[in-house]
Amino acid sequence: MVAQPTSEMYGPVFSQKISLCAIVKDEETLLPRCLQSVQNIVDETIVVDTGSTDRTVEIARQFGATVYQHAWNDDFAEARNESLRRAKGDWILVLDADETFIPGCFLELQRAICSPDCLAVTLLRQEIGAQQNPYSLICRLFRRHPQLQFQRPYHETIDESVAALMARESHWTVVSLPTPAIAHDGYSPEAIAQHRKSERAERIMSRYLQAHPQDAYICSKLGALYVSQGRNPEGLALLQQGLALQPEAPAIAYELHYHLGLACAANHQLDLAQQHYEQALAAKFPDVLKLAAYINLAALYSDRHAWTEAEALLTRALKIQPECAIAHYNLGLIYKAQGNFSAAIAAYQKAIALQPNSAEAHQNLGVVYFKQGQVLESLAAFQQAIALHSIDNPAEAQRLRQTLADMGWQV
Structure with a gap:
């Protein structure tokens, strides 16, 4: 206490x-x-x-x-x-x-x-x-x-x-x-499910927006909710409606561009997603509140194998929040793709220290240990990944177990 x-x-x-x-x-x-x-x-x-x-x-x-x-x-x-x-x-x-x-x-x-x-x-x-x-x-x-x-x-x-x-x-x-x-x-x-926040939020905000269509803030919030639910067409329409209102508040502009980046990325409109993330980062808004935009833009660069740009963005994100597990994990992915296995191991270990229940981090750590020839360490990491996958994703746990068995490993 x-x-x-x-x-x-x-x-x-x-x-x-x-x-x-x-x-x-x-x-x-x-x-x-x-x-x-x-x-x-x-x-x-x-x-x-x-x-x-x-x-x-x-x-x-x-x-x-x-x-x-x-x-x-x-x-x-x-x-x-x-x-x-x-x-x-x-x-x-x-x-x-x-x-x-x-x-x-x-x-x-x-x-x-x-x-x-x-x-x-x-x-x-x-x-x-x-x-x-x-x-x-x-x-x-x-x-x-x-x-x-x-x-x-x-x-x-x-x-x-x-x-x-x-x-x-x-x-x-x-x-x-x-x-x-x-x-x-x-x-x-758990809290969202307990209080049914999403349903309540949609009901109240949609009713309010019908009476106040010029409210860019509610366009941003309701549009973001739709995007989070996978309702991209509705979300995009509302976010674009909010952006067309040219909000002066940097916080609203940031949120509109950030969530438009999410929606465009989900629609595989990667150039548009990149533009929105860059505009979000350009908003006169405290850097500590832009962490997600740095991470997501880095992911877009990684998908295009623009490793230098992606690493720079993640390094910036970790200066903002050194205990950001996903930034360490994504750095591990970049280093693994470049063949820098020692750096990848260090990044995955940092991610696991911050988020011990990440099955993906343990699994990727097992891969780079194996590529380094560290067989015992690799097996231990894979075993931990299987144990964690068994809780939330049994199919992936079985797939990984079978893959290792085909390699002659008993887990």
């Missing part, structure tokens, strides 16, 4: 009061960890419950939260704004039950919100378990102000109202924290 900060850690009592605002429904499993992470940081906890049937409300009250009931209307912004209406602190911190606050960044946060002209703080969120998109940037800490409200019923943000207030009152500033402040594990396959 991570030690929680205390007032002694931060010196004098902090003068700015912070209200945690959360909306929940049936979150008895995750909520305790979320509330514990801010127990010594926030001055009040506001929980808006939208219809829980488990122990969520009881748990929230055990942590000292004030709980309000609000009927669910398929509108996240509405529920969040209800929580803002109930808060009394100087600042609002918004968390979901599947998020935790990372206390190590509190001193930076404290310095930021002590500035009289700071209106909001953009926070870096760590996406737990995500291989290619380990971070996202979200505005979840802002002054309690009547003109700051969430907008859109899904993928709701405070950003538009922050920008509108800053346009009217030019002294306000927005600060970005460089270190991760929130950890999020809500997009694991």
